[in-house]
Amino acid sequence: MISTHCSVVNGIYCHPWNTGNIGRGSTLHPGIDREAAVYRFAGMIPFRTVSDRGGFDLRPFLELHGYITDTWPDLHDRCSWQTVAGGSLLITFHGTDAGLEPVLLAAHLDVVPVEDAESPLWEHPPWSGHVAGNRIWGRGTLDFKSGAAAILESCQLLIQSGFTPARTIIIALGHDEEVGGNAGARAITDTLRGRGIERCSFVIDEGGYVYSFPWLTRDVAVIGLAEKGYATIEVSASGTQGHASRPAGRTPVGLVSEAVGLLERQSTPVRLCGPVLEMIRLTRRCFVPGSPAEGGDEALAGYMERWPEGNALVRTTLAPTVTRGSQRENVIPARASTLVNYRIIPGETVEDTLASVRLALDGLDVQVDVPDRDSLAEPSGVSPTDTDHWNAVATSLSRLCPDAVVAPGIFPASTDSKHYRSLSDSVYRIFPARLGEAGMAALHCEGESIGVDDYVRCVRFYTDVLERTCG
Numbered sequence: 001m002i003s004t005h006c007s008v009v010n011g012i013y014c015h016p017w018n019t020g021n022i023g024r025g026s027t028l029h030p031g032i033d034r035e036a037a038v039y040r041f042a043g044m045i046p047f048r049t050v051s052d053r054g055g056f057d058l059r060p061f062l063e064l065h066g067y068i069t070d071t072w073p074d075l076h077d078r079c080s081w082q083t084v085a086g087g088s089l090l091i092t093f094h095g096t097d098a099g100l101e102p103v104l105l106a107a108h109l110d111v112v113p114v115e116d117a118e119s120p121l122w123e124h125p126p127w128s129g130h131v132a133g134n135r136i137w138g139r140g141t142l143d144f145k146s147g148a149a150a151i152l153e154s155c156q157l158l159i160q161s162g163f164t165p166a167r168t169i170i171i172a173l174g175h176d177e178e179v180g181g182n183a184g185a186r187a188i189t190d191t192l193r194g195r196g197i198e199r200c201s202f203v204i205d206e207g208g209y210v211y212s213f214p215w216l217t218r219d220v221a222v223i224g225l226a227e228k229g230y231a232t233i234e235v236s237a238s239g240t241q242g243h244a245s246r247p248a249g250r251t252p253v254g255l256v257s258e259a260v261g262l263l264e265r266q267s268t269p270v271r272l273c274g275p276v277l278e279m280i281r282l283t284r285r286c287f288v289p290g291s292p293a294e295g296g297d298e299a300l301a302g303y304m305e306r307w308p309e310g311n312a313l314v315r316t317t318l319a320p321t322v323t324r325g326s327q328r329e330n331v332i333p334a335r336a337s338t339l340v341n342y343r344i345i346p347g348e349t350v351e352d353t354l355a356s357v358r359l360a361l362d363g364l365d366v367q368v369d370v371p372d373r374d375s376l377a378e379p380s381g382v383s384p385t386d387t388d389h390w391n392a393v394a395t396s397l398s399r400l401c402p403d404a405v406v407a408p409g410i411f412p413a414s415t416d417s418k419h420y421r422s423l424s425d426s427v428y429r430i431f432p433a434r435l436g437e438a439g440m441a442a443l444h445c446e447g448e449s450i451g452v453d454d455y456v457r458c459v460r461f462y463t464d465v466l467e468r469t470c471g
Contacts, residue, residue, distance in 0.1 A: 032157065034456050038131060040071050041149035041455060045129030045138035049087075051110035051176045053372065061087035061175050064109055068152065075156045079171075085187035087175030093155055095168035095470065101201040102168035103389075103469060104423065105462065106416055107147035108177035108184070108206075111140040112444050121446035134452045141450040143443040144206050147431050148173050150455065154462035165470035167201065177416045180230075180375050185416035189423060200424040202389040204465065207411035207429020210404055210454075212436055214307050216286045219404040221397045223390075224411035224429030225275040227418070228316075229344030229379035231353055234369045235259045235361070236337035244330045250365070252336035253325050259366045260320050260338050266360045268316045270301055273346040274382055275408040276313050280304075282407040309439045312412040316345045316353060339371070343412055346379040377418050383426050392468040393428050399464070400457050401432055412440065432461050 047064040050056060065083065069076045080092040089109070095102070114126045124130035124137040131137075140146070151171055158165075170192070174184030207224035237255035242248070272280070280300050284293060292299040304310030311317065319341050326333035342353050357368055370376065384390060385408060397406045411429045421427050433454035435442045442448065 032456060032459065034452065037153050037459060038136060038452055038455060040153065041146065042129035042131055042136050042138075043067060043071060044145045044149055045136070045140055046127050048127060049110050049140075049175070050113050051178045052113075053179045053375075058087045058175070061109060065089055072152045072156045074159045075152060078159050079155075082191070084191050085175070085183045088184035088188055089171070089173040090188050090191060091171035091173070093165060093169035093171070095165040097166040100167040101199050102170050102197065103466070104170045104172055104200045104203045104420060105151045106172045106174070106185070106203060106205040106420055107151055108144050108174040108181075108416055109148055110175050110178050110184075111143065111145070112178050114139050114446075116446065119446045123447060123449075126446075126448070131452070135449045136452065136455065137447075137449045139448055141448055142433065142435075143448070144177070144431075146433065146450050146455055146458065147206050150431075150458040151462050153459045154466065157459070157463055158466060163467070163471070165466070167470040169466060169470060170197075170200065172416075172420070174416045180377075180414075181416040181419050182374050185419035189419050192423065198423070200420075201469070202387075202393075202426035202428065203417060203420045203424050204393070204462075205415050205417040205420065205427065205429050206431050207413075207415055207417070208409060208431065210401055210432055210434040211309070211439060212434070213304075213309060213439075214437075215288055215291060215304050215310060216283055217288055218283070218286045219401070219434065220279070220283060220286075220409075221401045221404040221406045221432055222279065222409035222430070223393060223397065223406070225383040225385070225408045226273065226346045226380045227411040227414060227429060228312075228346065229342075229348075229350060229353075230375065230377040230414040231342045231344060231350050231370070232321075232372065232375060233340050233342070233354070233357055234337050234371045235263075235340060235366050236335060236369070237366045238335050239332070241334040242332045244332055247332060251332055253333065255364065255366050256323075256325075256336045256338050259361050259364055260340065262360050262364070263318060263340060263357065264320070266356065268318075268356070270298070270305065270314045271316075271345045271347050272297060272301055272314060273410060275346075275410050276301075279313075279407040279409045283405055286405065312343065312440075313410060314345070316342060316348055317412075318342050343414075344379050346382065346410060348379065350376050350378055377414050380418060380421055380427070381425070383428060387426060389426055389469060390428070392465055393430065396461055396464040396468065397430065397432060400461055430461075432457055 049060045082090045126139045172188045176184045208222040237252040239252045287293040301314045322339040325336040
């Protein structure tokens with residue numbers, strides 16, 4: 001259930017979770033050693049933990065595990081540690097009350113590849129973890145070694161402060177999230193069940209950030225109550241290999257190109273799922289001048305879809321990504337193909353998407369396949385906002401991001417939380433780092449970096465939530 005009650009006082013949104021104490025409360029640890037915390041995190045970046053669907057080297061992950069145990073020694077001494085599926089880490093900070101369901105904090109150690117390490121957009125080398133200009137630079141600084149480090153840092157802070165949790169804290173660090181999490185997060189879930197842990201009280205994973213949406217005048221700290229589904233299809237066409245000097249009729253490349261054009265021109269309907277509708281209502285008074293701020297929800301959604309960030313929140317999207325054909329410019333290939341990646345809005349299904357593709361391409365001499373059915377993921381269910389755990393997360397965000405509107409929303413990508421959702425209905429996707437004008441494009445970009453202030457805020461966020469819910 002999504003709560004819709006809020007008020008506005010002097011232009012500041014006052015949510016029901018902005019007042020009162022949840023659990024024991026927190027000082028937000030203002031005395032954190034920022035420099036030491038930042039450099040502990042930066043030391044994770046040089047480990048080239050790149051995941052790949054075709055299998056990948058686990059040695060960098062094991063080396064990173066060694067760095068983690070050496071760098072957060074109090075956590076290592078206090079907790080139980082287990083390597084899962086060859087590259088993931090499962091850390092258990094045992095609580096004193098076995099009757100309380102544990103909390104699960106999720107992050108991942110794998111990163112996407114660096115395609116051009118010499119690109120001028122890399123102000124500092126992508127595997128350096130360089131700290132300069134009040135930022136930490138390198139692949140994984142936003143997605144998502146930062147989350148892993150912030151969780152580890154926050155738990156070590158709690159241990160050093162003498163904190164003993166009543167509720168057990170489970171730290172799940174997957175090693176293949178960027179390729180679906182089917183080895184890491186899935187195995188972690190199975191391992192927990194093997195220990196007799198069938199349910200967690202709530203889960204915090206990556207997903208929501210502090211966004212500077214171009215249609216709003218204020219930043220929004222979005223707690224993802226749901227995430228979009230995932231499907232990649234392959235559109236292919238076959239013909240006869242031949243010399244490029246004498247094409248005969250339609251070529252495979254031409255057919256695939258026409259098919260991709262048809263799909264891109266296909267109009268997927270706007271669908272306002274509950275969390276996005278609530279976000280629109282909470283930010284209505286922050287829409288920029290000239291927007292239909294006094295109009296209905298549909299009018300505001302129509303305004304948002306002018307920008308890629310907004311469009312991704314209100315409909316199923318598609319992106320052609322990988323095209324294959326001939327290896328020579330003077331040879332017509334016998335087969336051409338393009339992969340098209342779909343992100344499916346809650347309320348629709350993978351089968352809905354596949355059916356719409358088949359309908360759009362009906363009559364065109366192409367083949368539609370799903371090359372990797374293990375990668376398919378339905379849109380998630382919607383997490384509740386009428387629980388103490390939601391209140392704890394939202395209250396912490398309100399304290400740490402006082403200039404932002406705190407609002408529910410969805411994450412337009414797919415995370416490891418799709419595997420952890422079987423352990424809890426309450427999955428909150430949030431990492432309160434500011435993405436700036438780049439938005440989601442900042443995550444896999446050349447020049448990936450995170451602000452020092454943002455990283456420290458995230459450490460404080462995890463610390464505060466754990467004190468509120470586990471003390």
